[in-house]
Amino acid sequence: MTKPLVSIIMISYNNVQYLKAAIDSVLNQTYENWELIISDDKSTDGAWELAQKLSEKDSRIKLYRNEVNLSIVKNRKIAFTKTKGDFIGHLDCDDMLYPYSIQTMLNYFDENPNAMLAQSDCAFMDNKSKVSNYSAHKDPEKNLVHFGWRHFGMYRREVMDSIDGYNDKISNACEDGDLFMQIAEKFEFIRVPEVLYKHRAHEFNQSTKNETCKDCSSREVCNYIRVWAKHANLDHITMQPLEV
Numbered sequence: 125m126t127k128p129l130v131s132i133i134m135i136s137y138n139n140v141q142y143l144k145a146a147i148d149s150v151l152n153q154t155y156e157n158w159e160l161i162i163s164d165d166k167s168t169d170g171a172w173e174l175a176q177k178l179s180e181k182d183s184r185i186k187l188y189r190n191e192v193n194l195s196i197v198k199n200r201k202i203a204f205t206k207t208k209g210d211f212i213g214h215l216d217c218d219d220m221l222y223p224y225s226i227q228t229m230l231n232y233f234d235e236n237p238n239a240m241l242a243q244s245d246c247a248f249m250d251n252k253s254k255v256s257n258y259s260a261h262k263d264p265e266k267n268l269v270h271f272g273w274r275h276f277g278m279y280r281r282e283v284m285d286s287i288d289g290y291n292d293k294i295s296n297a298c299e300d301g302d303l304f305m306q307i308a309e310k311f312e313f314i315r316v317p318e319v320l321y322k323h324r325a326h327e328f329n330q331s332t333k334n335e336t337c338k339d340c341s342s343r344e345v346c347n348y349i350r351v352w353a354k355h356a357n358l359d360h361i362t363m364q365p366l367e368v
Contacts, residue, residue, distance in 0.1 A: 131209030
């Protein structure tokens with residue numbers, strides 16, 4: 125069995141208190157052929173210096189730093205350009221993977237050769253890394269109204285040749301959801317019914333700061349809203365029902 129290279133994208137900005145746990149969760153993977161791409165967005169709280177120190181543990185950790193703060197959307201796009209893997213996964217700098225997460229995802233890709241993206245179930249933890257509850261995501265279906273990017277998300281690199289990639293035209297930090305809709309619109313995606321990701325809930329979660337779709341100033345250029353609205357039978361600009 126071949127051992128494809130898996131690139132884990134971690135965009136980092138001022139989460140120094142959680143960064144070591146996130147990096148350690150990659151170092152502890154049972155699957156060994158990975159690279160961790162950390163793109164620091166001009167952190168000011170010591171996260172960059174900590175990442176430099178931790179990278180000394182393992183040459184598979186690749187560090188990059190933006191000259192100025194670019195925000196999540198542009199930073200994610202830049203981080204992707206640094207990857208070399210056959211598969212790309214997302215791990216936020218305040219979250220964690222289980223030790224078997226990468227291997228499990230690859231097993232499901234092997235069993236589903238037509239799938240271009242896989243998403244696992246998820247655990248939720250607090251700021252002290254204590255797990256409080258779990259989320260079992262929906263199995264895929266044709267109507268994409270109830271879908272978006274889910275953790276742990278991983279996709280085949282080859283799919284990027286058929287889509288536009290990370291959308292840096294949007295203002296909200298929804299570039300992962302935008303990417304999901306681009307893939308799901310054209311290709312098969314699967315749910316991995318195992319808990320492979322620990323999402324940390326805390327007061328600085330970016331998702332709590334995003335505009336709602338109906339209020340979003342990027343509706344005209346957002347693939348997530350475009351595809352979602354089509355499946356909801358709405359006009360993606362006015363968000364009014366389409367005539368049947």
